[in-house]
Amino acid sequence: xxxxxxxxxxxxxxxxxxxxxxxxxxxxxxxxxxxxxxxxxxxxxxxxxxxxxxxxxxxxxxxxxxxxxxxxxxxxxxxxxxxxxxxxxxxxxxxxxxxxxxxxxxxxxxxxxxxxxxxxxxxxxxxxxxxxxxxxxxxxxxxxxxxxxxxxxxxxxxxxxxxxxxxxxxxxxxxxxxxxxxxxxxxxxxxxxxxxxxxxxxxxxxxxxxxxxxxxxxxxxxxxxxxxxxxxxxxxxxxxxxxxxxxxxxxxxxxxxxxxxxxxxxxxxxxxxxxxxxxxxxxxxxxxxxxxxxxxxxxxxxxxxxxxxxxxxxxxxxxxxxxxxxxxxxxxxxxxxxxxxxxxxxxxxxxxxxxxxxxxxxxxxxxxxxxxxxxxxxxxxxxxxxxxxxxxxxxxxxxxxxxxxxxxxxxxxxxxxxxxxxxxxxxxxxxxxxxxxxxxxxxxxxxxxxxxxxxxxxxxxxxxxxxxxxxxxxxxxxxxxxxxxxx
Numbered sequence: 001x002x003x004x005x006x007x008x009x010x011x012x013x014x015x016x017x018x019x020x021x022x023x024x025x026x027x028x029x030x031x032x033x034x035x036x037x038x039x040x041x042x043x044x045x046x047x048x049x050x051x052x053x054x055x056x057x058x059x060x061x062x063x064x065x066x067x068x069x070x071x072x073x074x075x076x077x078x079x080x081x082x083x084x085x086x087x088x089x090x091x092x093x094x095x096x097x098x099x100x101x102x103x104x105x106x107x108x109x110x111x112x113x114x115x116x117x118x119x120x121x122x123x124x125x126x127x128x129x130x131x132x133x134x135x136x137x138x139x140x141x142x143x144x145x146x147x148x149x150x151x152x153x154x155x156x157x158x159x160x161x162x163x164x165x166x167x168x169x170x171x172x173x174x175x176x177x178x179x180x181x182x183x184x185x186x187x188x189x190x191x192x193x194x195x196x197x198x199x200x201x202x203x204x205x206x207x208x209x210x211x212x213x214x215x216x217x218x219x220x221x222x223x224x225x226x227x228x229x230x231x232x233x234x235x236x237x238x239x240x241x242x243x244x245x246x247x248x249x250x251x252x253x254x255x256x257x258x259x260x261x262x263x264x265x266x267x268x269x270x271x272x273x274x275x276x277x278x279x280x281x282x283x284x285x286x287x288x289x290x291x292x293x294x295x296x297x298x299x300x301x302x303x304x305x306x307x308x309x310x311x312x313x314x315x316x317x318x319x320x321x322x323x324x325x326x327x328x329x330x331x332x333x334x335x336x337x338x339x340x341x342x343x344x345x346x347x348x349x350x351x352x353x354x355x356x357x358x359x360x361x362x363x364x365x366x367x368x369x370x371x372x373x374x375x376x377x378x379x380x381x382x383x384x385x386x387x388x389x390x391x392x393x394x395x396x397x398x399x400x401x402x403x404x405x406x407x408x409x410x411x412x413x414x415x416x417x418x419x420x421x422x423x424x425x426x427x428x429x430x431x432x433x434x435x436x437x438x439x440x441x442x443x444x445x446x447x448x449x450x451x452x453x454x455x456x457x458x459x460x461x462x463x464x465x466x467x468x469x470x471x472x473x474x475x476x477x478x479x480x481x482x483x484x485x486x487x
Contacts, residue, residue, distance in 0.1 A: 029470035143486030151182030152215025183211030226413030259471030312342030317386035400463030
């Protein structure tokens with residue numbers, strides 16, 4: 001059952017968000033032969049090449065997209081000996097180091113969605129070449145696991161482009177990590193390919209080719225990253241940004257499978273980023289970690305520490321975060337640490353809160369810092385996650401693993417992974433209304449529980465002992481593969 005994962009991101013090689021973490025971890029958790037292919041951002045002279053290590057060229061080709069574009073496919077064993085990484089070097093569209101933003105100036109790529117159409121065309125050309133052995137087994141893939149809109153046109157091109165006749169029967173699974181972005185391409189660009197589709201409406205949304213809609217409509221199976229998010233996508237146009245009808249039409253082809261985390265990377269007993277290790281059976285190192293991190297950030301370690309780590313965007317709840325933190329600082333004795341970056345208005349709002357906070361009460365780091373993120377998870381007494389929407393979420397899984405009970409908005413995967421504390425059991429706290437008052441009330445309730453030493457220890461241990469590994473999710477994906485005749 002060789003499965004080829006096709007994606008725009010894969011940690012730690014090219015990462016902009018949680019998609020990369022999943023693509024970097026899931027293939028390794030599967031008990032079937034797998035491989036990963038992604039664009040070779042920056043080519044042989046870029047940062048991705050440095051991370052990928054030794055490379056071997058396995059294919060050269062050329063694709064048409066309003067002109068001919070040569071490309072090469074390179075193989076690396078940097079993921080593992082069992083899971084090869086393939087990199088498509090196509091300098092006309094992926095010569096820059098950046099994933100979604102140019103590395104040179106931080107701006108969005110012009111005609112960015114066309115870049116991923118080019119990527120999909122190169123992958124299909126490579127598949128047709130019969131030169132894609134997986135993990136050294138000399139076999140072609142039995143199926144494709146596609147990730148997000150960046151790969152959503154592959155099922156259409158397999159089915160309707162005569163050039164792909166030799167691989168047209170490859171089963172496809174599309175995982176929608178987030179429906180926030182659709183991959184919109186103008187019809188003239190699509191028509192330039194010369195690929196006729198019998199029903200143009202199956203690709204069209206608001207007058208353009210919608211890659212996400214196309215993938216949802218044509219893939220053999222569609223998954224989202226939690227059961228609750230799957231229901232939300234069907235029930236309302238808001239989470240899907242108007243594609244609820246497309247998800248409803250998927251019917252029983254749509255399922256939700258919760259993400260896992262890499263239990264080796266995210267393990268407080270062995271995490272090299274922590275000042276002191278700890279576990280559910282011995283939490284002393286957590287106190288040491290908190291003391292060290294508070295000293296590093298100028299916070300009062302004698303106070304409960306509430307932490308936010310994430311992007312400062314509307315989806316992540318930035319609209320309620322700043323007013324909520326202002327009230328938490330005013331109405332409780334907690335200290336607050338924020339790590340993240342995003343929209344300028346949200347960064348400015350948090351800057352105003354931090355500038356008005358008393359000494360030792362708030363730390364604000366407007367950056368992405370992986371090592372500091374690990375230390376904050378380890379130091380936190382509470383983890384704050386007031387997301388407006390959350391397909392699955394990884395922050396709450398990391399937080400529970402590190403003994404930091406999460407306070408979450410009850411949406412998406414947060415409903416599927418955070419069990420509300422009931423006085424005897426549970427792993428965290430939820431609030432219903434997306435509003436600062438509800439966020440603050442839930443945080444105050446959580447702080448009251450933490451004030452009870454016995455309840456605090458039980459709450460922490462329940463979260464730390466929760467199985468958030470990829471094992472169960474990988475088994476679910478393997479069952480799904482079999483259901484669509486992969487293998």
